Amino acid sequence: MNVFNHESFRDDFTFRNSPAAIRRFPFPFHEDKYMYSVNIEPHLPGPKGSVYEHPIDIDEHYVSEMKDRAMVLAEDPKRCQSLPHMITAEWDMLELLMTSLAESYPELFTLNRDGDKWHWINRPLNIEERFVFGDAGTLPYGPMEYIGRQCQGDFSLQDHRDNNLWMDAGIITTQADWSLDFDVGMNFTEWHGPVPLAHQARVFERALKFLLNLQLGQPARRLNWTMTINPRLDTSPENYHKWGVDRTTVTPENVGDKVHLRVELQGLWRLPRSNAVLFSIRCYMIKMSELVTVPKWARRFHRVLKTLPPELADYKGLTRYRDTTVEWLSKYDDGAPTSPGCGPE
Amino acid sequence: MTATQLRPMRIAEIEPVADGIKRFRLVPTDGSPLLNYSAGSHIVVVMRDADGRMWRNPYSLMGPLGNPASYEISVLRVDESRGGSEFMHRLPVGAEVQITNPVNLFTINRQARKHLLVAGGIGITPLMSMLEELSSINADFELRYKVRSLSRGAYCQKLVERYGDRVKIYRSDRGEKLDLDRVLADQPLGTHLYVCGPKEMIDWALETARAEGWPEENLHSEQFGAPPAGNAFTVKLARSNREIRVGPQQSILEALEEHGVDAPFLCRGGACGQCETRVLARDGELKHNDHYLTDAERRSGDKIMICMSRVTGNSLTLDL
Numbered sequence: 001m002n003v004f005n006h007e008s009f010r011d012d013f014t015f016r017n018s019p020a021a022i023r024r025f026p027f028p029f030h031e032d033k034y035m036y037s038v039n040i041e042p043h044l045p046g047p048k049g050s051v052y053e054h055p056i057d058i059d060e061h062y063v064s065e066m067k068d069r070a071m072v073l074a075e076d077p078k079r080c081q082s083l084p085h086m087i088t089a090e091w092d093m094l095e096l097l098m099t100s101l102a103e104s105y106p107e108l109f110t111l112n113r114d115g116d117k118w119h120w121i122n123r124p125l126n127i128e129e130r131f132v133f134g135d136a137g138t139l140p141y142g143p144m145e146y147i148g149r150q151c152q153g154d155f156s157l158q159d160h161r162d163n164n165l166w167m168d169a170g171i172i173t174t175q176a177d178w179s180l181d182f183d184v185g186m187n188f189t190e191w192h193g194p195v196p197l198a199h200q201a202r203v204f205e206r207a208l209k210f211l212l213n214l215q216l217g218q219p220a221r222r223l224n225w226t227m228t229i230n231p232r233l234d235t236s237p238e239n240y241h242k243w244g245v246d247r248t249t250v251t252p253e254n255v256g257d258k259v260h261l262r263v264e265l266q267g268l269w270r271l272p273r274s275n276a277v278l279f280s281i282r283c284y285m286i287k288m289s290e291l292v293t294v295p296k297w298a299r300r301f302h303r304v305l306k307t308l309p310p311e312l313a314d315y316k317g318l319t320r321y322r323d324t325t326v327e328w329l330s331k332y333d334d335g336a337p338t339s340p341g342c343g344p345e
Numbered sequence: 346m347t348a349t350q351l352r353p354m355r356i357a358e359i360e361p362v363a364d365g366i367k368r369f370r371l372v373p374t375d376g377s378p379l380l381n382y383s384a385g386s387h388i389v390v391v392m393r394d395a396d397g398r399m400w401r402n403p404y405s406l407m408g409p410l411g412n413p414a415s416y417e418i419s420v421l422r423v424d425e426s427r428g429g430s431e432f433m434h435r436l437p438v439g440a441e442v443q444i445t446n447p448v449n450l451f452t453i454n455r456q457a458r459k460h461l462l463v464a465g466g467i468g469i470t471p472l473m474s475m476l477e478e479l480s481s482i483n484a485d486f487e488l489r490y491k492v493r494s495l496s497r498g499a500y501c502q503k504l505v506e507r508y509g510d511r512v513k514i515y516r517s518d519r520g521e522k523l524d525l526d527r528v529l530a531d532q533p534l535g536t537h538l539y540v541c542g543p544k545e546m547i548d549w550a551l552e553t554a555r556a557e558g559w560p561e562e563n564l565h566s567e568q569f570g571a572p573p574a575g576n577a578f579t580v581k582l583a584r585s586n587r588e589i590r591v592g593p594q595q596s597i598l599e600a601l602e603e604h605g606v607d608a609p610f611l612c613r614g615g616a617c618g619q620c621e622t623r624v625l626a627r628d629g630e631l632k633h634n635d636h637y638l639t640d641a642e643r644r645s646g647d648k649i650m651i652c653m654s655r656v657t658g659n660s661l662t663l664d665l
Contacts (some may be wrong), residue, residue, distance in 0.1 A: 116412075158457075159455060160452065209618075213619060214612075217446045275452050
C-alpha cells in the first residue's frame with residue numbers, strides 16, 4: 001500500500017474512504033443491538049488485509065492524519081503531556097511502535113539498530129532520524145511525541161501503581177470528546193467517571209482487574225464506537241465551539257454525507273522497562289452512504305441505532321440527529337435477518 | 346497453564362555466590378532477543394528431570410537491565426522434599442530449561458520520594474534490579490540487608506562496592522540487629538518500603554511499618570516460598586468429572602498440572618489472583634495460604650487459590 005489520500009478532516013472535509021477501506025472497516029456490532037461489555041480479546045494477528053493484520057495499522061489516511069495531528073498540536077500543545085516519571089514508558093512506547101511499523105510495513109518504514117544508536121526512516125512522511133535510544137536530547141521531541149507524530153491513533157501511557165492504572169502521559173488529538181489536559185494524572189476509575197450504566201454493570205471493575213494482569217508479549221484489544229457529524233478527527237472538548245454546532249446541521253437530505261460512524265480500535269500493551277500499559281485509540285470513520293454499500297451493515301446499524309438505550313445515545317452525543325439518521329437508514333433495512341459476527345457478509 | 350509462552354533457555358554460566366546459593370546465567374537456545382523487563386520482575390523456570398518430574402519455580406531477575414543478552418537468577422538450595430531448588434543446583438552448564446516471559450508483581454513506585462529496600466537472605470534478588478533502576482533514574486534510596494553471615498549472604502561485597510554507604514549489612518552471626526523502628530522513623534514522608542525475604546521477616550517489617558502509621562500503599566513486598574505442605578487429599582473436578590490425588594508436598598495446581606490439567610496461574614505464590622477457583626464442595630476446612638482473598642472471601646468458603654491453599658479433610662470439589 002503506497003498510495004495515500006490527500007484529504008482534510010476539518011474545514012472542507014474532503015475525507016473519503018476507498019472501496020477497500022470500506023471493506024476493511026472495523027464494523028463493531030456482532031448483533032442487532034448494543035450494550036457495554038468487557039469486550040476485550042487477545043490482540044493476535046487477524047486476517048490479511050484487515051485492520052487486525054498488524055499490531056499497529058497504517059492505512060490510506062496515514063499522511064493526511066499526521067498532517068492534521070501536527071496542526072492540532074501547533075494550535076494546542078497541551079494535547080501532548082507527559083509527567084516526568086513517565087520517560088521510561090515513553091522510550092518503551094517508541095521502541096514498540098518503531099519495531100512494529102518497520103516489521104509490518106518494510107516498504108514504508110526502516111529501523112536499523114546498532115546498540116543504542118538507532119536509525120529510523122519514515123518514507124511516507126519523508127523523515128530520516130539518527131538518534132541515541134534513551135537519550136532524549138538526540139530527538140527533536142520527547143520519545144512519545146516523536147513517534148506519536150508518526151503513528152495513526154491517540155496513545156496514552158498508564159503507570160501501574162497502587163493497584164490501579166494512572167493516565168500519566170498521552171498524545172491525544174483524535175479523541176471522541178475527552179480531554180487529556182483534564183484527565184492527566186487520573187486513575188482508571190476516575191477518568192471513566194462520566195460513562196453511564198457501565199459502572200453499575202461492574203464493567204470497569206472487571207476491565208481494570210484484567211488490565212492489571214496484562215502480561216508482556218500478550219497484548220489485548222477491543223472496539224469502541226460513537227458517531228461524528230463530518231469526518232472531523234479533532235472532536236475535542238477544547239474545540240467543542242468549532243464542532244458542537246455540526247450536530248444541529250443534519251437534515252434528511254445530508255445524512256448520507258455528513259453522519260459518520262466512528263469506531264475506535266483500542267490496543268493495550270504491557271511495556272517492558274517501565275511496566276506501564278500503553279493504550280492506543282485508533283480511529284476509523286465511515287459516512288452513512290459508504291456504510292450502506294454493505295447491505296448487512298446497513299440493516300444492522302439501523303437496528304442498533306433504533307434500539308440504543310437513551311442514556312447511551314445521550315452520552316455519545318447522538319440525540320439531536322439520531323431519529324433523522326434512523327429514518328434515513330430505514331430505507332436500507334428490509335427486515336431480513338443478519339448473519340452473526342461483524343463481517344460484511 | 347495460563348496462556349503464557351514458554352521460551353527454551355540454556356544455562357550458560359553457574360557461579361556459587363554464597364553458601365547454598367548459586368547464580369545462573371540463562372541464554373536463549375535459539376539466539377532470539379530477550380525481552381526487556383522492569384525492576385522487580387521474575388520468571389518462572391520450568392525444569393524436568395529424566396523421570397518426567399516437573400518443577401515450576403519463580404525466580405527474580407537480577408539485572409543487568411537494558412537489552413539483556415541473558416537473564417540472571419540466584420537460587421538458594423532449600424532442604425525440603427519438594428526438590429526444585431535441589432534439582433536446579435545439580436544442573437550443569439549447558440543444561441536446558443524453559444522460562445516464562447518476565448512478570449512483575451513487585452514494582453517500584455515512580456512517585457515515591459524515597460525508596461527504602463529491606464532484604465532478608467535470598468530476598469535480596471528482586472532488590473538487585475530495583476537498585477540498578479533506582480540508581481539509573483537518580484532516585485533517593487537505601488538498602489538494609491540482613492544476612493546470617495557474610496559467607497551465607499550473597500552479593501554483600503558487590504552491593505557495598507556499587508552503592509557505598511546507601512547499603513547497610515546486618516550480620517546475625519555478629520548479633521547485628523536491624524533497628525527497623527528507628528530506620529523507619531528517620532525516613533521522610535513519601536518514602537516507600539520494599540521488603541523481600543522469609544515470611545516471618547516480611548510480616549515483621551510490614552507490621553512495624555503499619556504500627557508507625559505508614560500508609561498501606563507505601564508498603565510493598567514479595568514473598569518467595571514453596572506452597573505449604575499438608576495432608577494428602579482428593580480433588581474432584583466437577584466439570585471434567587475427574588478425580589486427582591494431591592500429595593502432601595504438592596499444591597493443588599501442581600497436582601493438576603501433573604495430570605495434564607491446564608489450570609490458569611501466574612505468580613504461583615498466592616499473590617496475583619490468577620488461579621482463583623470456585624469451591625463447590627469440601628470435606629474438611631479450607632486452609633488458605635494465599636495473600637489475595639479478603640477475609641470475607643476466605644470465610645465464605647467458596648473460593649480457593651489453588652497454587653497455595655489446601656483442604657484439611659479428604660476431598661475438595663472444584664469448578665474445573
